[in-house]
Amino acid sequence: MQNENMATVEADDLRSTSPVAYKPSQPLPPGAASVFGPKAAFGSPEFARQDAAAISPRIEPPPGPIPGWRIAGCLWPAERFVIRIPKQWNGRLVVAGTPSQRSEFANDRLWSDPLLARGYAYACGNKSLGDGVVVLADGAALVVSGVTMPRFNMPNGASVAFWHTEPGNCMQLWMDEFYRLTRLAQSSLEELHHRAVEVTYAVGLSNGGNQVRHALEKSDLYAGGLAWNAALWTVEHNLLRQLPPAIEAMEAGNAERLLDLDFPPDVRGTDGSSLYQRNLDVYWHATAWVHAATLDPEMSIPYGDTRDPARAEAWNGRMGSWRIDRADTIALRIENYAHTGRLRAKLIDLASEYDHLLPPKVHFEPYGRLVAQSGAQDLYRSALIPNAQHVDAWSEDPAYPQMRPGYPRVLAAFDELVAWVEG
Numbered sequence: 001m002q003n004e005n006m007a008t009v010e011a012d013d014l015r016s017t018s019p020v021a022y023k024p025s026q027p028l029p030p031g032a033a034s035v036f037g038p039k040a041a042f043g044s045p046e047f048a049r050q051d052a053a054a055i056s057p058r059i060e061p062p063p064g065p066i067p068g069w070r071i072a073g074c075l076w077p078a079e080r081f082v083i084r085i086p087k088q089w090n091g092r093l094v095v096a097g098t099p100s101q102r103s104e105f106a107n108d109r110l111w112s113d114p115l116l117a118r119g120y121a122y123a124c125g126n127k128s129l130g131d132g133v134v135v136l137a138d139g140a141a142l143v144v145s146g147v148t149m150p151r152f153n154m155p156n157g158a159s160v161a162f163w164h165t166e167p168g169n170c171m172q173l174w175m176d177e178f179y180r181l182t183r184l185a186q187s188s189l190e191e192l193h194h195r196a197v198e199v200t201y202a203v204g205l206s207n208g209g210n211q212v213r214h215a216l217e218k219s220d221l222y223a224g225g226l227a228w229n230a231a232l233w234t235v236e237h238n239l240l241r242q243l244p245p246a247i248e249a250m251e252a253g254n255a256e257r258l259l260d261l262d263f264p265p266d267v268r269g270t271d272g273s274s275l276y277q278r279n280l281d282v283y284w285h286a287t288a289w290v291h292a293a294t295l296d297p298e299m300s301i302p303y304g305d306t307r308d309p310a311r312a313e314a315w316n317g318r319m320g321s322w323r324i325d326r327a328d329t330i331a332l333r334i335e336n337y338a339h340t341g342r343l344r345a346k347l348i349d350l351a352s353e354y355d356h357l358l359p360p361k362v363h364f365e366p367y368g369r370l371v372a373q374s375g376a377q378d379l380y381r382s383a384l385i386p387n388a389q390h391v392d393a394w395s396e397d398p399a400y401p402q403m404r405p406g407y408p409r410v411l412a413a414f415d416e417l418v419a420w421v422e423g
Contacts, residue, residue: 005073006081007071009072010067012067013066013067014086014116019048019108020045021043022043025131026130029142031136032135032137036050042131051106056393056407058396059113059407062117067086068116075181078130078166081104082124083122083123085193086119088119090118091195092120092197093120093123094115094122094201094203095123095124095182095203096122096123096124096202097178097203098129099206100207101290102129103131104124104126107203124181125178127177127207127211129163134161136159144167145167149301151309152316153316155281164293167304169294170294170336172336175218178202178215199224201222201225201417202225202226203414204226204230205229206358207230207231209228213230213367214339217341220344220345223422224420225347226348226413227350228352228406230363230367232367238324238334240324241362242261243319244321244322247319263276263361264354264355269397270398275354275356275389278394285319288322289316293315296322296330299314299315339370343371346379346417347379347380347381348413348416349364352388352389352390357390358390360384364382381420388404
């Protein structure tokens, strides 16, 4: 790992409505683009704005500018971070875990804007995932660290590549980033405000919630945390045990089997659409494939098993037949970063009732049992958010009027966490 490569700039406004250009992980080859199209290229302020809006477009920024300092840089190649420090600082720091394959700007509306407005300092990294997802034209390829990344074929005919599959990018690296970024933010705050951080919190959605759970199990840097629709990683409970059979059931026309796989019931839209089908097309295939490509010794570039992208590409369109027990190595790799439930700080754990990507019965309820088994139940509070989905952008879809955003409950839970931690 290298020394921090970062720059500190005084800013008139730290809100997501005033994004700035940033340095992308590397120049893209011809025929490669960001998921938001050529008008939102990697490195542009528009990409940061779009990534922040994608989870929940309806969240309004706080009124008025928030002056302070913006610190941006990288801890090592393919890692980037942003730290925002308001002039009117309340002595507290919030470190956010990043969902999915998204950037350090993904949480700007969810967490950075409202917390900065209340005086909190904010830090977030990109989980060492470079520029996340790259859309590729025919014949184009993404090369990272001298290795060609495998291409995943999307149902709409496009193909994408993920920094997730680069050499060395195992999930422990995500936690190394989280801890190091926390310490960097703490020291930066002390330098700029001439006093130490009083309380540090961890927050996160999806695989960012996975980071929060790990942080509160493994480190004493945090006084408390809030996880929302967090991914659970144990040998028994993880998305690779759940998603391939779900894909197989949907492809066979047996959607009713998903209830036996512990998925929430399907929800039909006013236009006749199915949330099961929507998740299959948008999330399940790609999520199962990229994690299998990371852990499966047949195709893993991250663990150094191969440098041949064709091995992972051979599983395009076949994830319904992939199974987690096909190699003992997969379980051993998961065990290296499995959650334990042995909390060392207070955690509020929230799940959405209709999360069809990380179902509560697979990722939420078993984690509560782990906490109880470890004897840390006094440090744990949990709640199910009714009628919410994995991300609020889908809950705001008028085709599903029975759905509700989970974000208001999440913000209330943060206030509950602060009161619980600070009395």
